[in-house]
Amino acid sequence: xxxxxxxxxxxxxxxxxxxxxxxxxxxxxxxxxxxxxxxxxxxxxxxxxxxxxxxxxxxxxxxxxxxxxxxxxxxxxxxxxxxxxxxxxxxxxxxxxxxxxxxxxxxxxxxxxxxxxxxxxxxxxxxxxxxxxxxxxxxxxxxxxxxxxxxxxxxxxxxxxxxxxxxxxxxxxxxxxxxxxxxxxxxxxxxxxxxxxxxxxxxxxxxxxxxxxxxxxxxxxxxxxxxxxxxxxxxxxxxxxxxxxxxxxxxxxxxxxxxx
Amino acid sequence: xxxxxxxxxxxxxxxxxxxxxxxxxxxxxxxxxxxxxxxxxxxxxxxxxxxxxxxxxxxxxxxxxxxxxxxxxxxxxxxxxxxxxxxxxxxxxxxxxxxxxxxxxxxxxxxxxxxxxxxxxxxxxxxxxxxxxxxxxxxxxxxxxxxxxxxxxxxxxxxxxxxxxxxxxxxxxxxxxxxxxxxxxxxxxxxxxxxxxxxxxxxxxxxxxxxxxxxxxxxxxxxxxxxxxxxxxxxxxxxxxxxxxxxxxxxxxxxxxxxxxxxxxxxxxxxxxxxxxxxxxx
Ligand SMILES: Nc1ncnc2c1ncn2[C@@H]1O[C@H](COP(=O)(O)OP(=O)(O)O)[C@@H](O)[C@H]1O
Ligand SMILES: [Mg+2]
Numbered sequence: 001x002x003x004x005x006x007x008x009x010x011x012x013x014x015x016x017x018x019x020x021x022x023x024x025x026x027x028x029x030x031x032x033x034x035x036x037x038x039x040x041x042x043x044x045x046x047x048x049x050x051x052x053x054x055x056x057x058x059x060x061x062x063x064x065x066x067x068x069x070x071x072x073x074x075x076x077x078x079x080x081x082x083x084x085x086x087x088x089x090x091x092x093x094x095x096x097x098x099x100x101x102x103x104x105x106x107x108x109x110x111x112x113x114x115x116x117x118x119x120x121x122x123x124x125x126x127x128x129x130x131x132x133x134x135x136x137x138x139x140x141x142x143x144x145x146x147x148x149x150x151x152x153x154x155x156x157x158x159x160x161x162x163x164x165x166x167x168x169x170x171x172x173x174x175x176x177x178x179x180x181x182x183x184x185x186x187x188x189x190x191x192x193x194x195x196x197x198x199x200x201x202x203x204x205x206x207x208x209x210x211x212x213x214x215x216x217x218x219x220x221x222x223x224x225x226x227x228x229x230x231x232x233x234x235x236x237x238x239x240x241x242x243x244x245x246x247x248x249x250x251x252x253x254x255x256x257x258x259x260x
Numbered sequence: 261x262x263x264x265x266x267x268x269x270x271x272x273x274x275x276x277x278x279x280x281x282x283x284x285x286x287x288x289x290x291x292x293x294x295x296x297x298x299x300x301x302x303x304x305x306x307x308x309x310x311x312x313x314x315x316x317x318x319x320x321x322x323x324x325x326x327x328x329x330x331x332x333x334x335x336x337x338x339x340x341x342x343x344x345x346x347x348x349x350x351x352x353x354x355x356x357x358x359x360x361x362x363x364x365x366x367x368x369x370x371x372x373x374x375x376x377x378x379x380x381x382x383x384x385x386x387x388x389x390x391x392x393x394x395x396x397x398x399x400x401x402x403x404x405x406x407x408x409x410x411x412x413x414x415x416x417x418x419x420x421x422x423x424x425x426x427x428x429x430x431x432x433x434x435x436x437x438x439x440x441x442x443x444x445x446x447x448x449x450x451x452x453x454x455x456x457x458x459x460x461x462x463x464x465x466x467x468x469x470x471x472x473x474x475x476x477x478x479x480x481x482x483x484x485x486x487x488x489x490x491x492x493x494x495x496x497x498x499x500x501x502x503x504x505x506x507x508x509x510x511x512x513x514x515x516x517x518x519x520x521x522x523x524x525x526x527x528x529x530x531x532x533x534x535x536x537x538x539x540x541x542x
Contacts, residue, residue: 058444089449097446107441111459111537120455125446153537173445 009072011036011177011208012057017066019052019232026052028232030066034210034225036176039203041219041240042212044229045255050212053229054179057210058099059092070099070177097125100170104182106162108154108169114141115150118169126173133172140168144198160191164198171202178202180211214259220244228252317507321498322514330494331515337408337490338477341415345476346469348416349423354453356428367424374421379482383414387486411483419476426468430461462534470527474520481512491515 012034019027026049034040042050055061056068059076067084068075076092077084087095109117118137122128128136141147144164146157154162163183170178180199184192196218203209203222213219219226219240226243228235230251236243247253307313321327355367374382385392387410390402405413434457442452484493495508502508 060440060444093443093446093448096444099444101441101444103437103441105437107435107437109438109441109456109460111534113537121445121447124448124451124455155538169445 010034011038011071012210013067013069013072014053014057015067015069017053017056017068018064019049019056019061020064026232027056027063030232030234032227032234032237034177034208036208037206038208038224039222040210040225040227041223042210042227042229043214043216043219043243043255043259044235048229049232050229051181054101054181054210054212057177057179058096058101060101062086070095075099093125097121097173098175098177100173100175100178102163102166102170102178102180102183104185106154106159106166106186108162108166110154112153113150114146114152114154114157114165117154117165118172121169122172137168137172140171141165143171143201144168145194158191159187160194163187163195167195167198167202176208178207178209180209180213182212182214184213184215216244216256216260228255230255312506313510314504314507317504318510318514321495321508321511324498326489326494326498327491327511327515330489330491331519333408333489334477334480334491335519337411337415337480337483337488338473340412341419341476341480342473344412344416345419346423346427348420349425350427350458352420352424353427353431356424357431371421371424374418379414379418379479380485382418383410383482383486386410386414407483407486407488410486411480411488415476415480415483419472422472423469426465426472427461429468430463430465431457433464434460459534463531463538466527466531466534470523470530473523473527477519477523478516 010033012032014030014032017027017030018025030049030053032040032053042053044050052061056063057070057075059068062076067077073095074084075095077086079085108114109120112120115134115137118140119130119133122133122136123130138147138150141150144167146161146164146168149157149161149165154165157165163186167183183199184195187195192215196215199209199211199218200222211218211223223240225237226240227237228243228247228249228251235249235251236247242248243252244256247256308315352367352370355363356371358364386405387407389405390400393401395401438456438460439452442456447456480490481492483490484496487493489497492512495512499505499508
């Protein structure tokens, strides 16, 4: 389906992105397009820069070169002539409200109930009325199958339930783009399925997503595009049938033979 | 094993009752505990029986008007110094953790200075500010600060230096991922601090803050050097007149113990409040 669409602007455009951590050159020129409504799965060995790449998309990580745009707008910077000026924090925060981020370790707020976790951002970042935000939050909880857990504290839930709450929390801002950083890697094996099911539902409803994961089965089933990264570069990308079943690069083959 | 008992079919021979758990016998512990209790009781009896403590004098002054006035001053001075000290300390902690190197340095310098000079010297300095700087910005300083104002100012500035470190430690104890989650949800800086970071930092702040509160309660007695009539000074005023030194010191001591005990109980509930949402709480 990738070549058929005549979509003028991709939802996410990553152009020549570089990132260093001190002497470590973690991203070495990443180019990637994500079209609206598509699911992009990023695979790659640990340390290859997957998380860092994902974090540049909502400016949790500043780039040292290149640009990231979402909906045609630069993330974190304003262009003027040939210069990029970093935006004020307030403007960056506003951009982030349109991008949902789900962390490997959930990062739910432990001192707040499930409901409070979810309504926090709509109320304080989008200035929604608390009553409306709570009603919306309860619907989201219903959607992730946790309608009865609104008053619970995160630590009273299983890992899978916590991650579903984290997804609901990200959805509460009604973002046009969702980023998942290994959403099931911290879970016991029997809890992985319930989280992947929620993500599959979202994919089916047409949400644009970038998912970093080691779940090859999930990638095969849900991804429109699979991206394989190694040592800060995209080694190959394409539909799952190509990248997963007929990889062209030796490094992709070596990686797949290890995780499959 | 006992697990099979539940599934034993009705036709099986009657199962023997499950074994009873008998804890290790600890004869030594009992003996030691008994010995310590006997010694404590003997000590207590000797204190109560000893005429030199003059318990009748203690009783006479324990609720006397001047002692209660002193107690009142000690209590509100402690409360005010704690509140102002922690407000300023929180500000200092936030400055110390800010991205601005000048603000960081100023905060560091403040803490360094106020922690490395004795509180007694600081109090006397503020008390004598009029001699050092007769005028500040055109304002006469000589009678600007009464002894009580000097006590509040001096103790607060000193308290803030310690509070800053306690609050900073609390903030640093909060998982970095919490801040990233808040940032990725678009929460502003202030909101992140007040809603996400500080409430979680409180778990690490409350125990040392409780320590500081008790330290401050007793530490306020230093204001007697500038003739502020707190609990200790009000008893000293009596014994300077009557020479009943020991019983009056006992009056002050018993009040300090009583107030400290009440504060300890309060701390328990505060800790429980901030532990909500953590495993094992509620
Ligand atoms: N904040 C950081 N400071 C220094 N090095 C980092 C930081 N974050 C990531 N790295 C390093 O960058 C490399 C890529 O990390 P990451 O993007 O997390 O890889 P992946 O998610 O693919 O496992 C790793 O070598 C990691 O140690
Ligand atoms: Mg990672």
